[in-house]
Amino acid sequence: MVTGASSGIGRAISLRLARDGVRVLATGRNEQALKSLVKEADGAGLALDHFPADLTDADEQSGLLDAVHGCLGAVSVLVHSAGAYRRGQLAGARVADLDLQFAVNVQAPYTLTQRLIPDLRSTSGDVVFVNSTQGLAASAGVSQYAATKHALRAMADSLRAEMSSNGVRVCSIYPGRTATPMQEKIFQAEDRTWRPDCLLWPDDLADIVAHTLALPARAQVTELTVWPTHRP
Incomplete structure (x- = not known):
């Protein structure tokens, strides 16, 4: 299952895993975008299912779990790619924005x-x-945003320690700026010229996830930081 699959990195990961023969259920809040994703997968002869859900809503999360178990049975791969981003100096940032991102x-x-x-x-x-490079060092x-990403790193580290005896692998990936719709909005907010050619592309991260999952069970990548070669 891949969250945040409506666009950007989550969308690219969903398609790449489906290409590798993984049975994927893609989820996100934008149902039309998910339908477009499934249409693209169908056109390429790939098996990809979707279920729209707002994961901050407990009832919708329950509906998603019912759907994924009905579609896939037991989940063997869980990719967390959904995210929210708000800018603001600490002195004036709205607490409501912190609540949303958390x-x-x-x-x-x-x-x-x-x-x-x-x-x-x-x-x-x-x-x-x-995750994000902001989960390693905040700007x-x-x-x-960085506080929530640091919390996500802590969650992953703790989960890895708790689940390794069951053979469960936990990987945190920290991408630098990536050419996604969210990043384009960030560039606009920063009053910067949009230069996707200088950024990572979602397919770059999808390739990394696919290669990480393809490692033999005896090996795991725990953390991986990925920067654009030419930082914008």
Whole structure:
């Protein structure tokens, strides 16, 4: 299962895993975007299912789990790619924005993973957290976002320590700026010229996730930082 699959990195990961023969259920809040994803997969002869859900809503999360178990059975791969981003200096940033980012970036992946732990144990599965370089070191103006990404890193580290005896692998990937719709909005907010050619592309991250999952069970990548070669 891949979250945040409506666009950007999550969308690219969904298509890449489907190309590798993985049975994928893609989820996100934008149903039309998910339908477009499925249409593209169908056109390429790939098997890809979708289920729209707001993962911050407990009832919608329950509906998603019912759908994924009906479609896939036990989940063996869980990729967390959904995220929310708000800018603002700490002195004036709205607490409501912090609450939103915490709900999407921390609480939703926490509760979803928690509810899928029996599946992951039974399958000796994989969990991939698509984090951010802001989860390693925070820049000015993103204290709220970076705080949630640091929390996500802590969650992944703790989960790895708790689940390794069950053969569950947990990987955190920290991408630098990536050419996604969200990043384009960030460039606009920063009053910068949009230069996707100087950024990572979603397919770059999808390739990394696919190669990480393809490692033999005896090996795991725990953390991986990926920067654009020419930083914008």
